[in-house]
Amino acid sequence: MNALTLWFHKIGSPPTFYRIAGALAPWCFGIAIVLGALALYGGLVLAPRDYQQGDAYRIIFVHVPCAWMGLFAYGFMAVNAFIALIWRIKLSEVLAMASAPIGAAFTFITLVTGSIWGKPMWGTWWTWDARLTSELVLLFLYLGVMGLYHAIEDRRQAARAASFLALIGIVNVPIVHFSVNWWNTLHQGQTVRLMGESKISGDMVWPLLVMTLATHIWFFASVFARTRVGLLELEGGKDWARDVALSDAPRESPVTAHG
Amino acid sequence: MADFFAMGGYGTYIWPAYAVFLIVLAIDAIAPRLRRKRVLAEIRGKLRRRQAREATP
Numbered sequence: 001m002n003a004l005t006l007w008f009h010k011i012g013s014p015p016t017f018y019r020i021a022g023a024l025a026p027w028c029f030g031i032a033i034v035l036g037a038l039a040l041y042g043g044l045v046l047a048p049r050d051y052q053q054g055d056a057y058r059i060i061f062v063h064v065p066c067a068w069m070g071l072f073a074y075g076f077m078a079v080n081a082f083i084a085l086i087w088r089i090k091l092s093e094v095l096a097m098a099s100a101p102i103g104a105a106f107t108f109i110t111l112v113t114g115s116i117w118g119k120p121m122w123g124t125w126w127t128w129d130a131r132l133t134s135e136l137v138l139l140f141l142y143l144g145v146m147g148l149y150h151a152i153e154d155r156r157q158a159a160r161a162a163s164f165l166a167l168i169g170i171v172n173v174p175i176v177h178f179s180v181n182w183w184n185t186l187h188q189g190q191t192v193r194l195m196g197e198s199k200i201s202g203d204m205v206w207p208l209l210v211m212t213l214a215t216h217i218w219f220f221a222s223v224f225a226r227t228r229v230g231l232l233e234l235e236g237g238k239d240w241a242r243d244v245a246l247s248d249a250p251r252e253s254p255v256t257a258h259g
Numbered sequence: 260m261a262d263f264f265a266m267g268g269y270g271t272y273i274w275p276a277y278a279v280f281l282i283v284l285a286i287d288a289i290a291p292r293l294r295r296k297r298v299l300a301e302i303r304g305k306l307r308r309r310q311a312r313e314a315t316p
Contacts, residue, residue: 055267245302
């Protein structure tokens with residue numbers, strides 16, 4: 001094995017990843033909270049009022065980053081699901097299953113904040129148009145992956161079945177993204193572009209981008225925390241997991257490592 | 260200050276939206292901590308049962 005493959009195997013081994021993720025997670029949570037607070041201050045206090053929507057547009061600072069995260073989390077889940085199905089790497093199964101509830105959380109926030117934003121701007125909480133419906137399908141896909149994972153007894157078989165569903169569902173990701181171009185929809189088009197000029201002023205765009213960064217870091221913090229638990233669950237019979245369990249319990253009745 | 264919370268008349272929409280954002284992410288952070296406690300307790304339980312089994316001839 002060359003050095004890269006060796007390194008990859010080392011990172012991919014559950015106890016090593018458990019340790020690394022444990023060291024990174026608190027930092028990620030901390031940085032995400034600081035950046036998020038900064039973005040909230042920028043979005044709620046510093047950014048000017050929109051000439052058309054007044055202050056109502058400020059929902060954008062949570063709505064849009066969460067919408068992006070809903071798609072990003074799906075991509076992350078699908079890549080890991082793919083690796084899990086092809087190479088049967090345990091860590092990838094756990095990573096894929098860890099990202100599903102986080103993606104569901106972000107998609108849920110997107111739907112609720114979008115609905116709250118829609119009421120004063122469009123005059124309705126909900127409409128069955130392309131963007132909204134495909135976003136709802138995205139939430140159902142996440143819930144389907146989570147449901148399938150919990151419906152099967154054997155954890156590894158469950159992860160592979162759910163990974164398969166996750167891969168099929170990826171067809172919905174471009175539909176969500178391009179729905180505002182492909183169909184006539186109530187939802188406004190893309191305002192922030194990676195390529196070319198954004199249709200939004202600078203003092204509005206920086207809180208949006210900082211919040212986007214914050215939610216990405218939050219995603220990884222949460223993935224790390226959830227993957228750690230998932231690995232413990234999967235490897236509960238192994239020595240390293242027992243050591244973690246024993247060193248964690250000071251007040252229960254004594255259990256010795258070598259009984 | 261009251262002006263800030265009124266949000267130009269849209270306060271009743273903006274604050275619930277931000278509340279949902281913060282509450283859902285708080286749950287997202289707490290959930291794995293609770294599950295971790297449960298999983299570790301399960302591992303210790305299994306270990307204890309096995310030791311009890313091995314102790315009785």
